[in-house]
Amino acid sequence: MAVYTLVGAEDAAAFLEKYEVGSLRSFKGIAEGVENSNYLLETDKGHFFLTLYESRVDPDDLPFFHDLLGHLKSAECKVPAFIADREGNWLQQLCGRPACLIEFLSGVSVSQPNPQQARAVGQALGEFHLAVAAFDGQRPNSLGVSQWRALADKCGRSALEGIQTELADRVYKELDLLEKNWPDHLPLSVIHGDLFPDNVLMLGDKLSGLIDFYFACSEIRAFDIAVTHAAWSFSSDGTRYLPQIGTALFGGYDAIHGIDDETKDALPWLFRGACLRFLLTRCYDWINTPADAMVTRKDPLAFLLRLDFYSDPANVELITGRKA
Amino acid sequence: MAVYTLVGAEDAAAFLEKYEVGSLRSFKGIAEGVENSNYLLETDKGHFFLTLYESRVDPDDLPFFHDLLGHLKSAECKVPAFIADREGNWLQQLCGRPACLIEFLSGVSVSQPNPQQARAVGQALGEFHLAVAAFDGQRPNSLGVSQWRALADKCGRSALEGIQTELADRVYKELDLLEKNWPDHLPLSVIHGDLFPDNVLMLGDKLSGLIDFYFACSEIRAFDIAVTHAAWSFSSDGTRYLPQIGTALFGGYDAIHGIDDETKDALPWLFRGACLRFLLTRCYDWINTPADAMVTRKDPLAFLLRLDFYSDPANVELITGRKA
Numbered sequence: 001m002a003v004y005t006l007v008g009a010e011d012a013a014a015f016l017e018k019y020e021v022g023s024l025r026s027f028k029g030i031a032e033g034v035e036n037s038n039y040l041l042e043t044d045k046g047h048f049f050l051t052l053y054e055s056r057v058d059p060d061d062l063p064f065f066h067d068l069l070g071h072l073k074s075a076e077c078k079v080p081a082f083i084a085d086r087e088g089n090w091l092q093q094l095c096g097r098p099a100c101l102i103e104f105l106s107g108v109s110v111s112q113p114n115p116q117q118a119r120a121v122g123q124a125l126g127e128f129h130l131a132v133a134a135f136d137g138q139r140p141n142s143l144g145v146s147q148w149r150a151l152a153d154k155c156g157r158s159a160l161e162g163i164q165t166e167l168a169d170r171v172y173k174e175l176d177l178l179e180k181n182w183p184d185h186l187p188l189s190v191i192h193g194d195l196f197p198d199n200v201l202m203l204g205d206k207l208s209g210l211i212d213f214y215f216a217c218s219e220i221r222a223f224d225i226a227v228t229h230a231a232w233s234f235s236s237d238g239t240r241y242l243p244q245i246g247t248a249l250f251g252g253y254d255a256i257h258g259i260d261d262e263t264k265d266a267l268p269w270l271f272r273g274a275c276l277r278f279l280l281t282r283c284y285d286w287i288n289t290p291a292d293a294m295v296t297r298k299d300p301l302a303f304l305l306r307l308d309f310y311s312d313p314a315n316v317e318l319i320t321g322r323k324a
Numbered sequence: 325m326a327v328y329t330l331v332g333a334e335d336a337a338a339f340l341e342k343y344e345v346g347s348l349r350s351f352k353g354i355a356e357g358v359e360n361s362n363y364l365l366e367t368d369k370g371h372f373f374l375t376l377y378e379s380r381v382d383p384d385d386l387p388f389f390h391d392l393l394g395h396l397k398s399a400e401c402k403v404p405a406f407i408a409d410r411e412g413n414w415l416q417q418l419c420g421r422p423a424c425l426i427e428f429l430s431g432v433s434v435s436q437p438n439p440q441q442a443r444a445v446g447q448a449l450g451e452f453h454l455a456v457a458a459f460d461g462q463r464p465n466s467l468g469v470s471q472w473r474a475l476a477d478k479c480g481r482s483a484l485e486g487i488q489t490e491l492a493d494r495v496y497k498e499l500d501l502l503e504k505n506w507p508d509h510l511p512l513s514v515i516h517g518d519l520f521p522d523n524v525l526m527l528g529d530k531l532s533g534l535i536d537f538y539f540a541c542s543e544i545r546a547f548d549i550a551v552t553h554a555a556w557s558f559s560s561d562g563t564r565y566l567p568q569i570g571t572a573l574f575g576g577y578d579a580i581h582g583i584d585d586e587t588k589d590a591l592p593w594l595f596r597g598a599c600l601r602f603l604l605t606r607c608y609d610w611i612n613t614p615a616d617a618m619v620t621r622k623d624p625l626a627f628l629l630r631l632d633f634y635s636d637p638a639n640v641e642l643i644t645g646r647k648a
Contacts, residue, residue: 009432009526025430025527028364031353040352040364042430047366106349106366108333202333203349 005037005052005095012041012050015094018085019101021045032198035214037097040104047104048083052097057214059098064139065213066090066100068132068190075131078124078209080105107201107208111236115248116205118232122252124207125195125228129221129257132190141193141217143277145182149175151280159287163300171280174307178273183266189221196231222263225253226270229319230278230306238305243318250319264320271316275307329361329376329419336365336374339418342409343425345369356522359538361421364428371428372407376421381538383422388463389537390414390424392456392514399455402448402525402533404429431525431532435560439572440529442556446576448531449519449552453545453581456514465517465541467601469506473499475604483611487624495604498631502597507590513545520555546587549577550594553643554602554630562629567642574643588644595634603627 006029007015013024022045030038030049037052053059066082073081080103082090092099110117143151152160152171160168192199193215201209233246253259282300309315313324330353331339337348346369354362354373361376377383390406397405404427406414416423434441467475476484476495484492516523517539525533557570577583606624633639637648 008435010434010436012432024432027432028352029355031355042371108336108348108351110334111332112334 105209126256238302271310429533443576450580562626
């Protein structure tokens with residue numbers, strides 16, 4: 001939550017002159033986007049985002065993100081397109097950083113979704129998966145099942161125990177189970193991979209945008225269902241499952257894309273994997289972020305509680321309708 | 325540069341319902357305003373700022389700021405007005421903080437002003453001073469000459485020496501001189517007190533807004549000229565005086581408001597006082613902000629260099645046209 005690279009108004013105005021988007025009227029650094037520096041620009045023709053990519057985004061991945069969003073946009077998914085300048089360039093350098101001008105989408109991120117909104121998210125994820133079936137870009141998942149053990153090792157047993165007693169044992173037991181039972185036979189796809197409420201824009205109960213595709217990668221398609229379900233269907237501290245939200249989201253996806261029985265039968269492991277992925281990345285960030293830093297550390301244990309929930313076959317049966 | 329209080333979209337939408345400003349379409353935390361949490365809101369009727377006042381702004385001062393901006397607005401100064409809700413309330417509580425909806429002004433803050441822009445700033449400051457002559461609100465200056473010695477003591481001699489050798493001696497010698505020569509006989513006024521380029525919005529060479537009045541207070545009126553001149557007329561590191569900028573700014577003010585000889589003769593001390601005020605507050609922040617904090621520490625020595633500049637009578641004569 002910060003602006004890492006300070007861009008002067010003169011630099012922004014000169015940057016905009018490459019584009020046919022009007023002249024600068026307002027320019028504000030936005031306190032969102034852990035990975036990048038984001039500015040909201042107003043010109044006499046509309047609103048735009050200026051994103052400067054910081055060290056956590058590999059510039060070599062930018063063509064993948066550009067092509068993906070262009071493909072999704074053509075397929076009428078509600079995503080923000082990269083904007084090309086007069087010469088057709090969509091990737092620039094600004095203040096020493098790779099920088100792009102990106103379409104602005106109206107809408108707000110809800111913190112307490114209602115079932116209509118959850119259904120809309122499931123539908124939009126289904127539409128996204130249908131659209132990317134014809135997209136041939138690829139990007140390896142650097143946070144997939146084969147990386148989780150190394151991530152746990154990087155956290156370290158004692159640091160994990162420092163977060164919660166016996167957390168390390170629990171993590172390594174879960175890793176053993178997931179590595180053994182991971183449903184590698186399921187179809188792959190490009191997934192969003194991080195479709196939390198923060199990354200969805202709503203106008204009332206209507207979805208107006210899916211944003212922040214910087215974790216998009218090639219992965220088991222249904223892993224995206226698991227991530228999105230886990231991200232939306234709980235109180236944010238993970239203590240309460242919200243059945244109306246979970247059911248609406250799952251049903252919305254199923255109505256658009258369909259979920260076959262083979263996928264449903266594998267979902268318990270995908271749900272658990274999704275929880276472990278966010279548990280581990282949050283543990284890593286927790287351990288490596290000073291408590292007094294001006295970034296919000298997200299509580300890893302909120303995903304341990306979700307992991308507990310999905311580890312109970314009766315709970316998963318309520319979601320998928322299939323006996324474990 | 326941060327958002328300190330996180331406001332959910334639902335809270336923001338409910339907040340807006342009190343007002344006749346349309347319904348929420350977008351809602352972004354803004355990375356500006358050291359003192360407050362600021363959100364930029366888009367509704368179907370326009371753009372607005374939502375400001376939550378954090379601990380550094382005394383809620384008891386808010387009526388002064390509200391009345392001041394209302395007065396300036398009526399006098400056609402380009403300032404953002406506080407917006408009242410349907411029941412006439414302009415001050416609310418949101419997420420446990422005092423919160424206000426404030427008019428959005430287009431424009432950008434320039435980092436390398438040209439003479440036209442500097443002249444516009446001088447003129448706008450002159451218009452502001454003419455307008456507040458008929459304003460009867462008062463607010464003591466908590467960062468005035470009588471507080472500087474205590475501020476230096478709070479920094480501490482050794483910490484000051486840690487910033488630069490012999491800095492403490494220089495500060496205390498300057499304090500002795502300023503306390504002895506301070507031009508208390510000059511007319512008082514409400515001043516802006518912090519009219520740095522950050523706090524001025526421009527559309528091209530035209531001034532579109534003066535913002536961030538949270539240091540506004542009752543003070544020697546011409547101290548505002550000194551602060552503004554020191555803030556605009558140097559390279560930001562303080563190493564180079566920009567004579568075209570300084571002359572344009574001073575001339576712009578003089579053309580609108582006039583600067584009498586008594587004031588011109590006192591300006592050397594006001595310039596030096598303005599430099600010492602920002603030198604001391606920046607030293608204090610420097611000493612009390614961890615080097616790795618995610619806020620930008622502003623270099624105190626940039627104002628020591630300005631102090632050196634204004635301490636040379638020949639330099640001040642170039643600005644005021646009066647022999648010291």
